[in-house]
Amino acid sequence: MMKKASKRLVTISDVAQSAGVSKATAARVLGSYGTASPDAKEKVRDAAKKLGYQANELARSMTTGRSKTIGVVVGDIENQYFGQAVRGISDAARAAGFDVILANSGENAAKEKTAVRVLLGKRVDGLIVTPASVFETQHLHDIQRSGRPLVLLDRTVPGLDVDAVVTDDRHAAEAATKTLIDAGHRRISYITATESEDPIYRGPHQISLSTVMERIEGVMAAGRAAGIEQPERYIRLGAGRGGMGDKIIADLLQQTQRPTAILASDNVVALEVFKTLRRLGMSIPGDLSLIAFHDADWTSVTSPPITVIAQPAYDLGFESAQILIRRITGTGDVASRRVLATKLITRQSVAAPPKL
Amino acid sequence: MMKKASKRLVTISDVAQSAGVSKATAARVLGSYGTASPDAKEKVRDAAKKLGYQANELARSMTTGRSKTIGVVVGDIENQYFGQAVRGISDAARAAGFDVILANSGENAAKEKTAVRVLLGKRVDGLIVTPASVFETQHLHDIQRSGRPLVLLDRTVPGLDVDAVVTDDRHAAEAATKTLIDAGHRRISYITATESEDPIYRGPHQISLSTVMERIEGVMAAGRAAGIEQPERYIRLGAGRGGMGDKIIADLLQQTQRPTAILASDNVVALEVFKTLRRLGMSIPGDLSLIAFHDADWTSVTSPPITVIAQPAYDLGFESAQILIRRITGTGDVASRRVLATKLITRQSVAAPPKL
DNA sequence: TTGACATATGAGACCGGTCTCAAATACGTT
DNA sequence: AACGTATTTGAGACCGGTCTCATATGTCAA
Incomplete structure (x- = not known):
């Protein structure tokens, strides 16, 4: 019962000594490489168990290089x-x-x-x-x-x-936008959390994530295909979790020519949109349609449940x-x-x- | 431009050689221990940078033991x-x-x-x-x-x-239960995801998580304090994600003396409860009151938003x-x-x- | 100039494994 | 019995760092 927390852990040399074989043989048995006689294997394994040997993966990695x-x-x-x-x-x-x-x-x-x-x-x-x-x-x-x-x-x-x-972000964004267009929308907003001091989209140089860029392209392609002018007009950046989201969304929705549909770049943004809409007293989908990227669990239990782009x-x-x-x-x-x-x-x- | 992916990474010896000092000196400079002259430091650092040296933390950990x-x-x-x-x-x-x-x-x-x-x-x-x-x-x-x-x-x-x-699980469960009791409930269910073949609670031997046990104790303590008989009657186990959750909840709610309030053990269970209620056409809080452990983001946007026990x-x-x-x-x-x-x-x- | 002491440096052991290589032992065959 | 081959084993180098220790160099006071 006086078992002091052992400072030095048991090494393969300890096992070898206890088993009465060389370090090399013990290593072969415990490392499952090379050959060893059944007799040697047993002695080594018994000793290892008795001593509570546990390989030092650091040392192992060091020699093997992996x-x-x-x-x-x-x-x-x-x-x-x-x-x-x-x-x-x-x-x-x-x-x-x-x-x-x-x-x-x-x-x-x-x-x-x-x-x-x-x-x-x-x-x-x-x-x-x-x-x-x-x-x-x-x-x-x-x-x-x-x-x-x-x-x-x-x-x-x-x-x-x-x-x-x-x-397939580009395609997904395009399809979602088309869904909104088919429902009759012409003023469609894409809102992303991507960092940016300026919430207005002015060009690719602002976009640091390939996914976001692809989605923007998808949105714009679908818009152009439907003859919508300036499809980038309602794109908003920087709606991250830093409290700015609410302001950006509210500003967007309170302008005179407000968008009638929003495509939210991820579930965090979507939640932000949802909360802001509720605060402004706007209803979904009566006042505004919404599609969100990512099928987060909560999107199916809101009222109404939200149409989403499920990502694997x-x-x-x-x-x-x-x-x-x-x-x-x-x-x-x-x-x-x-x-x-x-x-x-x-x-x-x-x-x-x-x-x- | 013929830079082949170097098989062997540059070691401290390489740096030492390139800097024209001993391995020990290079190690002292790069490892920030011991002493070295300003001149040596500069030579070593320059060589390290030139060669793109990066310490092998494995080797370092091995000798230092940390x-x-x-x-x-x-x-x-x-x-x-x-x-x-x-x-x-x-x-x-x-x-x-x-x-x-x-x-x-x-x-x-x-x-x-x-x-x-x-x-x-x-x-x-x-x-x-x-x-x-x-x-x-x-x-x-x-x-x-x-x-x-x-x-x-x-x-x-x-x-x-x-x-x-x-x-403080025990206290939290007790407080939540008391809230339900104060609202007039006498038949209160606690539903947890904890593994169990038998969904009915029969005793502590079924409970493998300390948190769950504490919460059950909290629920029962609050119940007993209010003079409720068999406060464990509506405790249900095994409502994990395996599809069993829905069945267990539905069975519970369709018995004649069904509970009028549910305390959900985590947000996954709570979501399951929410979905099952919707499927059964029951309303919250009209037909059933609900409190959930964990303030998951979605709990604030459902209709109605859910009262929760926020955990840090x-x-x-x-x-x-x-x-x-x-x-x-x-x-x-x-x-x-x-x-x-x-x-x-x-x-x-x-x-x-x-x-x- | 010399001794005392601080500072800088290199040689080499060490951590705990793997792995190469040569020696020892076992086995089968003629 | 003698030889060839296969299997088992141990000694010791090695991986890339750290660290101890002895030596070399520098500084200052007497």
Whole structure:
């Protein structure tokens, strides 16, 4: 009962000594490589069990050069969308015997850079990153240069030739916009959380996320196809969680030529829109139609339930991890871009625009 | 432009050689320990930059014995509650210069055990765990035995004398129940997702989570204080996501002496309750009053908005990480139990029971 | 000029595994 | 019995850092 918390952990040499064999033999048995006689195996295993031996993976990784660990840098784990993706990564990794080191960038490129450096320092075998910005990508190129595989999740980076798993954002936005147009809308707003001092959209130079850019293109393409002038007129940026969302949305809806429909870029923005509408006393879909990206659980229980673009977040994670692991273990052919399909789930938040 | 992906990464010896100093001196400069002349420092730093040196943290951890990494095993990252907690852990860790290795147990004790073993193998400096079961705890005792600090998050394990950060579940459940009783309810149901083949509550031996047990005690205490007979009568278990939730809730609500109020154990269960009620055509709070644990974002936008018990999930994570890190770096005094307060947020899902 | 002491530096052991290589032992065959 | 081959084993180098210790150099006072 005097078992003091042992300062020094039991090593393979301890086991070898206890089993009466050489360090090399003990290592072969415990590391499951090379050959060893049944007799030796038994002695070593017994000794290991008796001593409570547990391999030092650090030392193991050090000699083998592989850590069986993948690093993940994600924008915001609090967001269900990424939560699901991380779950997918986690499941795929576990199935292949890999562990996951997670870092949260808070959608901040500088933090992302730090996180990548740390993960590379820990000698992860590969990385999965949701790049926070298409403008600051030096650290991503560094990963490539280090020879370790990288898979981009959810977003791409122009000019960076690596594997990526994304959704068909452009098409999804186009289809959703078309749905609104078909319902009779001509003044359609796209609202995103993407950082920007200026909430008005003036061009691609403001947009740091590939997904957002694709969606904007989709919205504008659908608008132009329907002969709508200045389809970018109602695009709004920076409706993030910082309290600005409410103001931006309210300003948008209180102008004389207000939009009659909104396409919300993610479920956080959609919730913000929903709350602002309620505050302003506007009804959905009577006064305003709404479609949201991401089929968050709550969107089906509001009144009315919200029409959404369902994104396969879990699969996004799962597949990206599979691709990464395949590249770590296997052959390195040319970089691929996997595009997963989204699905428009029609509920009751879309109707004809009000007669103004 | 023929820069081939370098197989072998640049080591401290390479830097030393390039700088024209010994390995030891280069290590001193780059590792910020010992002494070195300004001249040597400059030469080494220049060489390091030129070669793109990046320390191998594995090797570093190996000799120092500390990895500056904490392991986190959580029930379900997809659940916003844990997402927030992980965010809190992540922030506190980063602030102290620690990294996080995350593992998802899926609320499965066997997976949790594996995860712990892997993390210990990776030589994390300490662990934060949300134990999936109070019955299988051998691996948690093993952590203690290994001498590495452990902090329990959200839940406790009887007989395991380690730090824990939890919420005041018992009190919260008691207060919520009292609120329902004060509104006139006598038949109050507590519904939890906790695994169980038998949905009927028969005793503590079925309950593998300390939080659930505390809440049940709270519910029963409030009931008994109000002179309600068999306050455990409407307790239901196993309403997890496996589709069983709907059946269990529907069965409960269709019996002749049905409950008039429900206390939902988490936001997933609450959502299930909400959907089932809608399917059965019952209204809140007209036919049934509802209070949910966890202030999930959607609870404020439903019709009616739901009265909830707000839990400080982020703080739970943040504080547990702080406590863990303090224990890793600092003095080891006696194990503490930190109890964070919850808050009842009154919205519109509670009213007097219908006259049946 | 010399001794005392601080500062700077290099050689080499060490952490705990893996892995190469050569020696030892076992086994089968003629 | 003798030889060829396969299997088992141990010694020791190695991975890339840290760290101890002894030596070299510099500074200052006497």
